[in-house]
Structures are given as structure tokens and as C-alpha cells.
Amino acid sequence: MILTDIVSRIYVLNLPERKDRKKEIEHALKQIGIHWQANQVICWPAIRPSSNNNFPSVGAYGCFLSHVAALQDACHAEHGWALILEDDAVFASDFNTQLPELAKVLSSEQADLIYLGHCHVASETAAPAGLNISTAAVIGAQGYLVRIAYLATLLPYLEACISRPAGHPLGGRLHYDGALSLFRQFNPSCRTWIAQPSWIEQRFSRSDIQAHWWYDRWPLLRQCAAWARKFKQARRHAATLN
Incomplete structure (x- = not known):
């Protein structure tokens, strides 16, 4: 099973x-077997x-517009599920082994929104590993x-x-992930x-949403920063395997 079999x-x-x-x-x-x-x-x-x-920045505004435009296009599919990925996404090493659990949730007709990738979940109690229904705010x-x-x-x-x-x-011009959390707050159903x-991490790479770091503005330093980010990414993946 690969992701395109169920999405x-x-x-x-x-x-x-x-x-x-x-x-x-x-x-x-x-x-993960997808082209x-x-x-x-x-x-x-x-x-x-x-x-x-x-909006908080030009990048935040563009990010918001981009997500909304993709979702508007997804309406043409009429049924099923749409996955939105930002281009700095990195899949967990065991991502494909989690797909049967995801397929079960998708087919249960008991879900509207599923976060496969996030940076932080505001929760007072530790959730068990896997997919869990939650009302917690997500970053x-x-x-x-x-x-x-x-x-x-x-x-x-x-x-x-x-x-x-x-x-x-009710939510105005803010970061996109904040708007999603506010929507869920106002729509508890x-x-x-x-x-x-x-299951989906963010790659360490130069951001188009946050203000650029000074070292991203100079070619040689930008390359050094890119190497450092790749090293940091490799370290994080290695940690998840231990």
C-alpha cells in the first residue's frame, strides 16, 4: 500500500x-513510492x-493564499481526501508502515481533518502513539x-x-496554522x-515565510547553511531510529 492508494x-x-x-x-x-x-x-x-x-509577513500571506487556492482546487475532486504538503515536508522513516492505520480512519467516516505533520500539539496529557482524535491546538x-x-x-x-x-x-489575517486551529475552536464538530x-516533519531549509537569516543572503554562507541544515536533518532522523 502507498499513499496514493487511499488519498x-x-x-x-x-x-x-x-x-x-x-x-x-x-x-x-x-x-515512499510516489511520483x-x-x-x-x-x-x-x-x-x-x-x-x-x-498579515504577519509577505511569506505568511503567500502561504495562506497558497493553502486556500489548493483547497479550492481540491473541491473539483468531489469526494475522497486531499493531502496538502508544504515543500519542506519529510516523511518519517516508518511512514508507509502507518498507512493501514490511516486507511482505517479514512474509511471509517469519522474524520474531517487529519494532521499527519505538525510542530507541536498543545495537550496536557501525553497521547498514545498513532492517530488519535483530539481537540488540542496545533502548531x-x-x-x-x-x-x-x-x-x-x-x-x-x-x-x-x-x-x-x-x-x-473570529480570526483575521494570521498564520495559516493558527487559522486552522481557530476554525476548530469555533467548529467543535x-x-x-x-x-x-x-509522521511528517519539516526539513531544515531556508524559509520563505520567516524573515531570511543574514547568512542566507550570501552565496558561500548560504551553501554552508544548507550543509548545516542537512546535517541537522540527518541527526534528527537518526535519533528517531534509536
């Missing part, structure tokens, strides 16, 4: 100029706006599944966040499952 569409959000990230996510997908496929695995052109439009959205039929409920909220002012009590520990 209708996979969207990889990638800025066209970030060919380095496209190459890296392509390699990550191949490691680019028309209408199923889509390299979705991410958006880089000219201003921040009162990070590098890999998540949405039931396509549920997009009719989710998208209007996300679209409203783009037009509402920053700091609005959203059946959310979270993988613990995260």
Missing part, C-alpha cells in the same frame, strides 16, 4: 523559483504576493488531510480570515485526528 489528491505547495525545494520533496515522495502523477500528485504553484496585506501544517466533502464548511472560514482585519476575534508523534 484522492496530493498537493505539494512550491514556489516556482524554489527548484531546490521541488527537487527535495520529489526525492522525499520517491522514498508526480497528473490529477493525483500535483506540484501546486505557491503564491508570493507583493505586500503582506497586514504547524506541513502535512494534513481534509475530507473533500468537508471543504464546503472549512473554506468559507479560511476565505473570511483573508478579508477580516488582523486581530479579529470538526472531527480532527492527529498523528503522534508527527
Whole structure:
């Protein structure tokens, strides 16, 4: 079993100029047996706006627009599940062995949103390993599944966040992962499952959302930073195997 056997569409959000990230996510997908496929695995052109439009940054605004645009396109699939991946996603070494558990949840019709990748889950108690239903707030959205039929409920909220002012009590111009958590807070009927520990990590790479570090602005130092990030990534993967 591979991911495309149980998911209708996979969207990889990638800025066209970030060919380095496209190459890296392509390699990550191949490691779990997936290649680019028309209408199923889509390299979705991410958006880089000219201003921040009162979002926390230009990158945060572009990230928000890119996620929403991919979800709007996913509506055309009409049924099944859509996986949204950011192009710095890295799959856990045992990712494919977890797929039977994921397939069971997807077919149970008891889920609307599934976080396969996250940076932090705000929870007072430790959750058992695997997929668990949860109402906890989540930081990070590098890999998540949405039931396509549920997009009719989710998208209007996300679209409203783009037009509402920053700091609005219902959610305004904020980071995308924050908007997802707020949506779940205002919509407790959203059946959310979270993988613990995260099945999809974030690669250590130069960010297009956060302000660039000074060493990313100089070619030689940028290359050194890239090597350091790869070393850090390898160390983290090695730690997960022990």
C-alpha cells in the first residue's frame, strides 16, 4: 500500500523559483513510492504576493493564499481526501508502515481533518502513539488531510480570515496554522485526528515565510547553511531510529 492508494489528491505547495525545494520533496515522495502523477500528485504553484496585506509577513500571506487556492482546487475532486504538503515536508522513516492505520480512519467516516505533520500539539496529557482524535491546538501544517466533502464548511472560514482585519476575534489575517486551529475552536464538530508523534516533519531549509537569516543572503554562507541544515536533518532522523 502507498499513499496514493487511499488519498484522492496530493498537493505539494512550491514556489516556482524554489527548484531546490521541488527537487527535495520529489526525492522525499520517491522514498515512499510516489511520483508526480497528473490529477493525483500535483506540484501546486505557491503564491508570493507583493505586500503582506497586514498579515504577519509577505511569506505568511503567500502561504495562506497558497493553502486556500489548493483547497479550492481540491473541491473539483468531489469526494475522497486531499493531502496538502508544504515543500519542506519529510516523511518519517516508518511512514508507509502507518498507512493501514490511516486507511482505517479514512474509511471509517469519522474524520474531517487529519494532521499527519505538525510542530507541536498543545495537550496536557501525553497521547498514545498513532492517530488519535483530539481537540488540542496545533502548531504547524506541513502535512494534513481534509475530507473533500468537508471543504464546503472549512473554506468559507479560511476565505473570511483573508478579508477580516488582523486581530479579529473570529480570526483575521494570521498564520495559516493558527487559522486552522481557530476554525476548530469555533467548529467543535470538526472531527480532527492527529498523528503522534508527527509522521511528517519539516526539513531544515531556508524559509520563505520567516524573515531570511543574514547568512542566507550570501552565496558561500548560504551553501554552508544548507550543509548545516542537512546535517541537522540527518541527526534528527537518526535519533528517531534509536
